Each structure stands twice: as structure tokens, then as C-alpha cells.
Amino acid sequence: MPLAIVLIAILFILSILLLAAIANGQRRRSALPMDDPQFQEFAGSLAASILVVTADLDRILYASPGFGLMFGSDPSEVTFGRIEGMIHGDDVEGVHAALGSGRDSPFESEFRILRDGETHWLHMRGFPVPGRRTANRIVLWIEDRSIRKSDELKLAEARDYEVTIGARIQQALLLGQPERAYSTFELASMTLPSQKIDGDFIDFYDGGDEVLDLMVGDVMGKGIPAALTGAAARNAFVRAHMTLADESNGSRLKLKDIVGAAEKRIAGKLLELKTFFTLIYGRIDGNAGLFRYVDCGHTSIVHYEKRSGRCWRLKGSNAPMGFLPAQEYVEYAVPVDEGDILFLYSDGITEATNSNGE
Numbered sequence: 001m002p003l004a005i006v007l008i009a010i011l012f013i014l015s016i017l018l019l020a021a022i023a024n025g026q027r028r029r030s031a032l033p034m035d036d037p038q039f040q041e042f043a044g045s046l047a048a049s050i051l052v053v054t055a056d057l058d059r060i061l062y063a064s065p066g067f068g069l070m071f072g073s074d075p076s077e078v079t080f081g082r083i084e085g086m087i088h089g090d091d092v093e094g095v096h097a098a099l100g101s102g103r104d105s106p107f108e109s110e111f112r113i114l115r116d117g118e119t120h121w122l123h124m125r126g127f128p129v130p131g132r133r134t135a136n137r138i139v140l141w142i143e144d145r146s147i148r149k150s151d152e153l154k155l156a157e158a159r160d161y162e163v164t165i166g167a168r169i170q171q172a173l174l175l176g177q178p179e180r181a182y183s184t185f186e187l188a189s190m191t192l193p194s195q196k197i198d199g200d201f202i203d204f205y206d207g208g209d210e211v212l213d214l215m216v217g218d219v220m221g222k223g224i225p226a227a228l229t230g231a232a233a234r235n236a237f238v239r240a241h242m243t244l245a246d247e248s249n250g251s252r253l254k255l256k257d258i259v260g261a262a263e264k265r266i267a268g269k270l271l272e273l274k275t276f277f278t279l280i281y282g283r284i285d286g287n288a289g290l291f292r293y294v295d296c297g298h299t300s301i302v303h304y305e306k307r308s309g310r311c312w313r314l315k316g317s318n319a320p321m322g323f324l325p326a327q328e329y330v331e332y333a334v335p336v337d338e339g340d341i342l343f344l345y346s347d348g349i350t351e352a353t354n355s356n357g358e
Helices: 003-030 039-045 066-073 082-086 094-102 144-172 223-248 255-273
Strands: 050-053 060-063 108-117 118-129 135-145 198-206 209-221 277-285 292-298 300-307 310-314 334-336 341-343
Touching: 050 066, 060 341, 066 135, 094 108, 094 118, 094 209, 135 292, 198 310, 223 277, 255 277, 255 292, 277 300, 292 300, 310 334
Parallel strands: none
Antiparallel strands: 050 060, 050 135, 108 118, 118 135, 198 209, 209 277, 277 292, 292 334, 300 310, 300 341
């Protein structure tokens, strides 16, 4: 290789190294030391406290001006152990775990301190800083979030109160009970809301003699909107019953007519709201030994037949109410004998999981 080319290559490499050294020196000159007045002014303007502590938490190497306001002490007179003594007893273990992980990786932690007889909520973020000539350090950014936390707790309490009231309303308005006992069959019902409030509704209508109409419905979704829709659905069936009873002159109503009359009152509103509910509307006739039902997309009825010792799944063909403006309802009938069991339920049974999510 010619000598001129070698010299040019060496000069090129030296120029790169020189530029890198100059840039590194500029970066060093641009960094403000923590005791610089400009840095102190910047740190003092923050609504937070910046701490630099040794990785073993033995010493506080630096504390910004916000430290005194947050912890009520001069940082020069305080050890990290004294700060630890201010942490709420229930939060000490969590803070220790967070700081322990902070020796190797960034972390976040929320905890309480007790100061002047008051509880303060602090949010802490930590970043490890490996040292070349010194031991590793941890930089902590700590904010007082007491006001925000207080607002969050008040909001949570308000929501809990709303949910509690809503659950009471659901018990009163959505979950009916049979008016009397029957000699040819027995009834049992229960509900366990998945989120304190849901859209399940149950109702019973006495048909005289040994006849009972029953209804089990499930509104799409959970919470207060579903419960309100369930109340509206139940009310639509009550009004349909009353209207048809006045027009029937005492004759027994057909199930498909009852469901159809309720549909006229609520299906259009469901379509506007883009919601729906599934439904089983059934009738037990204890004297005739017959169970009739209309199924609007609900979960299958389980029929345990004592005579054969087998379980049958009863399913209808209609869509959930709110899918269509109107539909022709189909009524089914199955015989029931002494010892048979009819089990009606909502999708809370089929969607239930154990602690492992199975």
C-alpha cells in the first residue's frame, strides 16, 4: 500500500478520535453539577423531590429543595433509615421490595407516609445509576399525590355506594318471587351477580290451580345499564300480561302471544339502544304434567327425566329480543313427571371460571 494512502488513513482516524473527544468535553461542560445555582433553581421549581441514595440505602447523597416540604426535615439531618420510619407499616415491605429491584432496573411504587399526624400518599420512581469509580446509586423521583389519591378514594366510595344502591334496586325490581306454593311441584331460585349488578331478571305469574308462568332473562352486558334494561323488559311483560288478561275474558293466555305483546312494547327501543336480552318464558302445569316454553336465544333448559335417568337439553328457535323488529314466536311443550327437574339458568353458569381461569 502506498505511503500516502497509509498517512491519509491515519489522519482520518485521528480526526475522528479528536472530534469524539471534543464532543465528549462539550457534553461534560454542558452538564450542570447538582450544587449549581441554576440546577437548584430548576429542582426547587418542581412539585417533587429528587433523591440520590447509595444502592445499600445507607446514605442520602443528594436531596432537592422539595425534600423539606415533603418530609418535613432538612435532608442534611436525615438518614434514609429515618425516612423509612415515616412509611406506613402496611407499605414498608412493598417499598423495600421496590428499592431492592431498583439496584438493577427502573421501578415504580406507591406508598403512604405519616407526617404531623396526617397520611400522605407518595408515588416513587427509581432508576439505577451504575458508578465507574464509585458504588452504584439509585436516583429517586418522589411526588406527593395525596390530593389526587383522596379524589380517587372519594370517587371509588361514590361508585361503591352507587353499586350497593343499584344492587338493592335489582333485588327489589328485577328478581321476583312466586306468590304462593303449589302442591304438584316445588320451586327454588337464587341469583349471584357477577359484578354486584347485572342484567339478569326473574319473574313469576300465578295462573290459578296448579299453573305457574315463569320468566328468566339476561340482558347483554353488566352493570347499571344492563339492570335498567332488565327492569324495562320485566315491566314490558307485566304490562303485556295485564293488557292480554283484560282482553281474554278469563281464558288462558298463549305463551307466544304474551311474548309477542311484550315485544311490541320494547323491541323498537332495544334496537335504538343497540342492546338485547335473551329469555325463557315458560309455563308449568302441574295437573297436566306439562311444561311449555318460548326460547328467545337463552341458554338451554336442562330437563332431568327421572324415569330414564337422563338429562335432556331443551332449546327453542327464536332470536334474542332486540335482534329483530318483530318475529313469529314458537311455543314448545314437553311432558314432566313426578321426580323430574327443570333447571333454568343464565350464561353466568356457563362462563364461570375457577381461580385458575379454567
